Amino acid sequence: MQEIMLHLIVFSTFGLVCVAGAVNLLVQRHPINSALSLVVVMGSLAVEYLLLGAEFVAAVQVIVYAGAIMVLFVFVIMLLNAGEEERTKGSRVAMVFGIPGMLIGSVLVAWVLLEHSGTGNVATGALPGAPKVIGWLLFHDFLLPFEVTSVLVLIAIIGAVVLASHPGSAQQGLAQPDKRKR
Amino acid sequence: MSLGEFILVSVIKIVIALIVLLTAVAYTVWLERKVVGHIQNRWGPTRVGPFGLLQPLADGMKFIFKEDLIPPHVYKPLYIAAPMIALIFALTSISVIPIGNWITVFGIHTPLEITDVNIGLLIVLGVTSLGVYGVALAGWSSNSKYSLLGGLRASAQMVSYEISLGLSLVGVLIMAGSFNLREIVDAQSGTFWGFIPRWNIFQGQIVAFFIYLMAAYAETNRIPFDLPEAETELVAGYHTEYSAMKFAMFFMAEYANMITVACLATLLFLGGWHGPHRFGPPILQAILPIFWFVAKIFAFLFLYIWVRGTLPRFRYDQLMAFGWKFLLPLAIANLVITAFIVALRA
Numbered sequence: 001m002q003e004i005m006l007h008l009i010v011f012s013t014f015g016l017v018c019v020a021g022a023v024n025l026l027v028q029r030h031p032i033n034s035a036l037s038l039v040v041v042m043g044s045l046a047v048e049y050l051l052l053g054a055e056f057v058a059a060v061q062v063i064v065y066a067g068a069i070m071v072l073f074v075f076v077i078m079l080l081n082a083g084e085e086e087r088t089k090g091s092r093v094a095m096v097f098g099i100p101g102m103l104i105g106s107v108l109v110a111w112v113l114l115e116h117s118g119t120g121n122v123a124t125g126a127l128p129g130a131p132k133v134i135g136w137l138l139f140h141d142f143l144l145p146f147e148v149t150s151v152l153v154l155i156a157i158i159g160a161v162v163l164a165s166h167p168g169s170a171q172q173g174l175a176q177p178d179k180r181k182r
Numbered sequence: 183m184s185l186g187e188f189i190l191v192s193v194i195k196i197v198i199a200l201i202v203l204l205t206a207v208a209y210t211v212w213l214e215r216k217v218v219g220h221i222q223n224r225w226g227p228t229r230v231g232p233f234g235l236l237q238p239l240a241d242g243m244k245f246i247f248k249e250d251l252i253p254p255h256v257y258k259p260l261y262i263a264a265p266m267i268a269l270i271f272a273l274t275s276i277s278v279i280p281i282g283n284w285i286t287v288f289g290i291h292t293p294l295e296i297t298d299v300n301i302g303l304l305i306v307l308g309v310t311s312l313g314v315y316g317v318a319l320a321g322w323s324s325n326s327k328y329s330l331l332g333g334l335r336a337s338a339q340m341v342s343y344e345i346s347l348g349l350s351l352v353g354v355l356i357m358a359g360s361f362n363l364r365e366i367v368d369a370q371s372g373t374f375w376g377f378i379p380r381w382n383i384f385q386g387q388i389v390a391f392f393i394y395l396m397a398a399y400a401e402t403n404r405i406p407f408d409l410p411e412a413e414t415e416l417v418a419g420y421h422t423e424y425s426a427m428k429f430a431m432f433f434m435a436e437y438a439n440m441i442t443v444a445c446l447a448t449l450l451f452l453g454g455w456h457g458p459h460r461f462g463p464p465i466l467q468a469i470l471p472i473f474w475f476v477a478k479i480f481a482f483l484f485l486y487i488w489v490r491g492t493l494p495r496f497r498y499d500q501l502m503a504f505g506w507k508f509l510l511p512l513a514i515a516n517l518v519i520t521a522f523i524v525a526l527r528a
Contacts (some may be wrong), residue, residue, distance in 0.1 A: 004184075030262070032322065039315070046308075056361075058383055059304030061296055063348075065323045067311025071318065075337045078330065130300075 011051050018044035031082045035073045042066040056134055187290065196277075203276055206417050207437040208238035209479045212458050213482070214487045219490035241430075248426040249309060252323070256423065260323035265424065265431035268316025272435035272442070276307040278302040279445045280364050282455050293364070294472075301356070302363040307348060308445060309400065314340040316435065319401075321420035332419025335498065336410035339400055340506040343407075347397035347515035350390040353520040354382050367454035381453035389516045390450045393509055398443040398526045400505065402436060404486060406493040409501060444482035 026036045042065045049058035075169035138146050219226025227234030282294035314337055321333015358366040372380045383391050400407035411419030421432045448454055457474035
């Protein structure tokens with residue numbers, strides 16, 4: 001009983017931290033503060049995964065998202081030395097349709113989860129965490145989605161390299177004025 | 183174990199681990215100054231206490247009582263938070279590192295680490311990968327060219343070498359079949375033919391060991407990979423604008439990271455607390471595993487200092503080429519070969 005109470009308290013606390021981080025991400029005006037808020041969101045999501053029993057997913061969430069991807073975000077913000085963003089009033093359409101739409105959407109998601117998910121409480125460590133089990137799931141049960149995702153990521157990488165490479169034969173028109181400047 | 187007992191035992195273990203780690207950090211600094219001094223034909227610290235042994239205390243006092251300057255153009259919240267972030271993550275990672283078997287004290291059976299978790303190795307990797315924020319944010323928030331360059335170099339370098347570091351460990355994971363550091367160590371107990379220990383380094387992971395070693399040097403910003411704080415080009419890199427205790431916190435974080443890296447290398451490649459055959463009375467047998475563990479870590483720290491006293495710094499393009507074009511393919515090749523051999527044996 002004591003453990004369940006503790007579990008619930010920790011879970012709700014990190015849920016609140018996660019939502020607070022997400023709101024802060026939108027409210028902050030400096031990109032680096034927003035990026036750090038996103039790190040907080042990632043970190044508290046990892047704790048939630050851990051409390052739901054998915055140890056491996058929690059660790060990967062921290063290593064990949066908080067530890068690598070967000071570091072690159074911060075790196076880019078530092079590199080561009082991005083300053084504070086300017087506030088605009090935003091469009092009226094977004095205010096009129098966006099807020100009710102968001103409310104309806106979140107109520108719908110909550111209702112579906114409450115009514116139709118049919119899952120009970122999960123104890124810490126209840127889900128597979130051993131490397132053997134994870135390897136079996138990734139390379140046997142979910143082999144096709146796994147491979148398709150890796151091909152997708154590969155395509156994205158190639159696309160990024162093409163976009164970032166020096167404008168060569170493919171973009172003669174863009175490259176010309178550059179050369180003249182030098 | 184009841185909840186009260188659990189909390190009490192945990193707090194005691196945390197306090198002990200913290201005191202031991204901070205003392206180790208202080209005396210690693212002393213060791214470094216001494217050894218580098220002797221390498222360079224100097225004495226190192228000699229004035230405070232015998233052999234300069236009280237020098238870390240004197241240094242600590244000086245750092246605490248020094249004026250804490252905050253330059254006027256820094257971004258204050260992050261400038262103050264950055265050294266704390268660096269130190270907190272450096273100290274946290276030690277919490278899942280086991281230094282010996284389970285022991286029973288006053289009727290309570292407990293492991294010789296703060297907590298024994300199934301994904302210990304992943305937690306160490308995750309926490310150390312967060313440590314880079316301290317350095318990156320320090321560089322950015324200082325609002326100085328040198329600091330910014332140092333911070334940029336640090337984040338690029340750490341992200342690049344983390345991949346090789348992680349891949350070099352996967353071979354060990356495949357052999358042990360577990361993320362639990364204790365199980366990985368137990369898989370290395372015993373010997374071949376009675377005298378060669380079954381450490382992973384003797385089980386074909388020697389290439390992985392050297393990849394790990396080089397990537398770990400880069401991760402901890404040590405010479406020859408200390409580009410983020412290269413004195414000759416960047417004044418002091420990311421901690422140029424820091425003084426007093428905030429400055430000291432970056433160094434405490436760096437040395438704590440060195441110790442964590444040494445612990446991990448010992449656990450994963452050198453058989454952790456397993457040593458030569460057991461001998462002596464029971465009390466000695468209880469202490470010996472910890473002795474072997476500490477001895478291996480000491481050897482690693484000595485190697486760190488030795489390398490620092492020997493090698494010059496990389497150039498930045500060499501650093502990136504070495505990480506991406508040499509270490510990473512080598513780590514992938516090692517992983518593929520290890521997986522192939524394990525699959526053949528199974």
